[in-house]
Amino acid sequence: MTVVNEVIAWLTDPAQWSGPDGIPVRTLQHLWYSLLATVIAGAIALPIGVFIGHTGRGAVFAINLTNLGRAIPSLGIIILVFTLVGFGIVPVLVALIALAVPPIVTNSYIGVRSVDRDVRDAAEGMGMRGRQVLWEVELPVATPLIMAGIRTSAVQVVATATLAAFVGLGGLGRYLIDGLSQRDLAQVVGGAILVAVLSLLTELVLGRVQTLVVPEGLAERGADAAVRAKVEKAA
Amino acid sequence: MRRIRLGGAAVAACLALLLAACGGDDALQGGTQPNEQSSVTVGSTNFSEQLILAEMYAAVLKKAGVNVDTRLNLGAREVVFPALEKGEIDLLPEYNGSALSFLNPDATQTTADEVNTALTPLLDGKGLVALEPSPAEDKDGFAVTKETADKYGLAKISDLKGKAGQLVIGGPPELKTRPSGIPGLKKVYGIEDFKEFKALDAGGPLTTSALNKGDIDVGRVFTTQGAIAEHGWVLLEEDKPLEPAQNIVPIGRKDAMTDQVTQALNALAPKITTEELTKLNKLVEVDKQDPEKVANDWLTQQGLL
Amino acid sequence: MTDAPAPVLAAELIRWSWVGDHLDDIRGYLFQHVQLTVLAVLFGLLLAFPLALVAVRWPRTYSPVLGFTGVLFTIPSLALFILLIPFTGLSVRTSLIGLTIYTLLILVRNIVEGLRGVDPDVREAAQAMGYTPARQLLQVELPLALPVIMAGIRIATVTTIGLVTVTALIGQGGLGRLFIDGFTLNFTTPIVVGIVLSALLAFAADLALVGLQRQLTPWARSRGS
Numbered sequence: 078m079t080v081v082n083e084v085i086a087w088l089t090d091p092a093q094w095s096g097p098d099g100i101p102v103r104t105l106q107h108l109w110y111s112l113l114a115t116v117i118a119g120a121i122a123l124p125i126g127v128f129i130g131h132t133g134r135g136a137v138f139a140i141n142l143t144n145l146g147r148a149i150p151s152l153g154i155i156i157l158v159f160t161l162v163g164f165g166i167v168p169v170l171v172a173l174i175a176l177a178v179p180p181i182v183t184n185s186y187i188g189v190r191s192v193d194r195d196v197r198d199a200a201e202g203m204g205m206r207g208r209q210v211l212w213e214v215e216l217p218v219a220t221p222l223i224m225a226g227i228r229t230s231a232v233q234v235v236a237t238a239t240l241a242a243f244v245g246l247g248g249l250g251r252y253l254i255d256g257l258s259q260r261d262l263a264q265v266v267g268g269a270i271l272v273a274v275l276s277l278l279t280e281l282v283l284g285r286v287q288t289l290v291v292p293e294g295l296a297e298r299g300a301d302a303a304v305r306a307k308v309e310k311a312a
Numbered sequence: 313m314r315r316i317r318l319g320g321a322a323v324a325a326c327l328a329l330l331l332a333a334c335g336g337d338d339a340l341q342g343g344t345q346p347n348e349q350s351s352v353t354v355g356s357t358n359f360s361e362q363l364i365l366a367e368m369y370a371a372v373l374k375k376a377g378v379n380v381d382t383r384l385n386l387g388a389r390e391v392v393f394p395a396l397e398k399g400e401i402d403l404l405p406e407y408n409g410s411a412l413s414f415l416n417p418d419a420t421q422t423t424a425d426e427v428n429t430a431l432t433p434l435l436d437g438k439g440l441v442a443l444e445p446s447p448a449e450d451k452d453g454f455a456v457t458k459e460t461a462d463k464y465g466l467a468k469i470s471d472l473k474g475k476a477g478q479l480v481i482g483g484p485p486e487l488k489t490r491p492s493g494i495p496g497l498k499k500v501y502g503i504e505d506f507k508e509f510k511a512l513d514a515g516g517p518l519t520t521s522a523l524n525k526g527d528i529d530v531g532r533v534f535t536t537q538g539a540i541a542e543h544g545w546v547l548l549e550e551d552k553p554l555e556p557a558q559n560i561v562p563i564g565r566k567d568a569m570t571d572q573v574t575q576a577l578n579a580l581a582p583k584i585t586t587e588e589l590t591k592l593n594k595l596v597e598v599d600k601q602d603p604e605k606v607a608n609d610w611l612t613q614q615g616l617l
Numbered sequence: 618m619t620d621a622p623a624p625v626l627a628a629e630l631i632r633w634s635w636v637g638d639h640l641d642d643i644r645g646y647l648f649q650h651v652q653l654t655v656l657a658v659l660f661g662l663l664l665a666f667p668l669a670l671v672a673v674r675w676p677r678t679y680s681p682v683l684g685f686t687g688v689l690f691t692i693p694s695l696a697l698f699i700l701l702i703p704f705t706g707l708s709v710r711t712s713l714i715g716l717t718i719y720t721l722l723i724l725v726r727n728i729v730e731g732l733r734g735v736d737p738d739v740r741e742a743a744q745a746m747g748y749t750p751a752r753q754l755l756q757v758e759l760p761l762a763l764p765v766i767m768a769g770i771r772i773a774t775v776t777t778i779g780l781v782t783v784t785a786l787i788g789q790g791g792l793g794r795l796f797i798d799g800f801t802l803n804f805t806t807p808i809v810v811g812i813v814l815s816a817l818l819a820f821a822a823d824l825a826l827v828g829l830q831r832q833l834t835p836w837a838r839s840r841g842s
Contacts, residue, residue: 145775150779160800245512257390273693392707517801
């Protein structure tokens with residue numbers, strides 16, 4: 078298939094790898110939008126999820142937020158914000174943050190919530206009070222799930238940051254939009270491959286970070302089962 | 313057992329939906345069948361001018377007794393023109409210059425006659441035909457804000473020479489490569505490299521916003537856009553021939569352009585002038601009126617409906 | 618025509634008169650949106666089941682299947698649709714194929730997880746009772762796997778409702794058309810209507826599926842949260 082050849086040619090062309098339109102620059106832009114959005118989303122979502130998990134109030138909201146968050150039409154949000162504030166990075170950030178918040182909220186909630194009754198009782202028996210229990214027991218135990226939530230969000234954000242190109246910014250989405258505009262299928266395919274690879278790398282790297290961050294003695298598999306049970310029971 | 317009955321019912325429902333889906337493909341598309349002689353499908357890209365023109369075509373064709381379907385707002389030309397070639401739509405409001413550079417990206421013809429002549433064989437090869445062009449032209453131009461014009465003393469395109477290095481230019485991605493774009497500015501006007509090129513859109517909301525906010529200094533615009541007057545931009549005068557003629561012209565599939573269709577559209581063609589088109593654009597773009605209503609009102613005024 | 622200054626429309630989020638004038642269009646887009654979603658999920662289910670059964674029956678295929686579908690999922694949806702156009706045209710077919718692929722990916726995972734999650738003891742008991750593999754699947758394993766499968770269907774449905782809007786960039790789009798209209802006209806009303814309706818649609822679909830799940834698994838209702 079000649080399309081395959083064209084794509085390979087496009088990807089291996091040294092011109093693609095240098096200059097302001099080059100793959101490195103676009104990848105960095107892409108990662109920048111993603112990083113910024115994920116960090117801000119985390120700053121918003123973690124406190125909310127943890128609070129709900131710790132106090133138990135608003136549980137239904139937290140559990141279902143992820144599923145409903147999936148329905149957020151990122152394209153719609155980016156277009157709306159663009160129409161309101163105009164050209165710039167704000168429309169992209171708002172759309173990506175909206176996308177990233179739900180999984181972090183839900184996972185943080187479940188993570189804190191699913192701390193074993195016994196463990197919490199033991200902590201309270203040792204004389205720990207509310208906030209201490211939170212910081213010294215619940216959060217550490219919840220870490221794997223919280224990290225899993227951040228990871229899910231980050232991967233989704235990286236995959237969706239292609240939208241930035243739709244409102245004239247940079248990132249790997251440029252190859253999709255420009256390729257469409259210039260009728261250069263190789264560019265579209267090349268861009269798609271790059272985004273897919275970047276998403277996968279994000280997943281892998283954050284997975285590694287997750288294993289490093291999880292305190293010893295906590296198995297992630299147990300946490301996964303807890304999430305699933307929680308989600309099923311909520312149905 | 314209850315579960316089997318439930319399962320059976322589910323399967324039956326699925327099959328029914330599947331059958332409906334296969335047969336109902338047309339319903340989903342809004343009733344269009346490719347290549348039927350008895351009806352003409354009018355398509356358009358996303359831009360208001362296109363919507364207005366397409367509604368005009370649809371209205372005059374209906375008046376002439378032709379069965380019309382509209383598939384408007386389909387996307388960018390890159391997506392829509394192939395649909396015409398494939399027969400998914402039969403008719404498009406087009407611009408002779410843009411159609412030419414779409415089919416031949418290296419085209420350099422500029423006068424209307426040259427463009428029309430070059431266009432015909434290219435269309436012919438695809439089973440397409442261009443009908444009568446209108447006097448109205450929506451040309452490619454460059455605009456700057458009033459502030460920028462005052463600051464750098466810009467009134468015509470050649471004024472950009474010597475100042476381009478301080479200016480950021482924005483437009484559709486192909487502006488960078490097309491003969492009528494930046495390469496043309498270099499070749500015909502001798503304008504040096506701009507400070508930066510931003511790939512935005514073709515006279516759309518991105519370029520408008522970026523120009524107004526100062527993220528770009530010079531923007532690619534289309535001369536009939538309502539935005540120019542709305543924002544008080546200065547359209548730089550084209551003092552050397554660079555941009556091709558851009559007369560409005562209906563381009564359709566040969567087998568769908570019957571005498572009936574051709575006559576109706578050719579009767580419409582001479583009435584569309586640049587001035588009228590600009591007025592109609594303003595109603596849709598600035599006053600947010602409906603393209604269909606604007607088109608129909610205008611046609612009634614012109615005595616065509 | 619009037620020379621009055623153009624009203625500042627961006628500041629006004631919804632112009633209700635526009636909504637009133639365009640109810641028919643909005644209804645049409647909503648209908649198209651629902652149709653695309655339902656069809657994509659149904660086709661996805663039809664294709665996912667055999668794939669999932671293969672992955673369960675031959676566990677060694679599971680990792681590759683999961684890996685492959687995982688990779689496909691990271692392909693930006695817009696790219697997938699653009700790539701299909703030269704082959705399947707600017708039609709509903711293109712959107713459906715793309716959408717179905719994405720639902721397929723979500724559903725395969727969940728069906729496999731659900732089936733694998735069935736207690737091996739239960740399976741053994743069924744075999745001991747003389748159930749044929751087909752009966753075992755239909756009457757024992759599937760019902761038990763239902764909660765996880767339904768969770769997958771919920772996710773797939775809601776995700777698809779979001780993805781349908783992307784097809785607006787290739788001429789379909791359902792409610793996504795409202796976004797494009799608003800974008801090119803610099804007009805927030807259609808955009809807001811589109812966002813609100815897609816969110817409501819997703820919410821309604823999710824509720825409906827939860828209700829369906831409760832109907833299909835009456836024994837699960839007694840389990841508290």
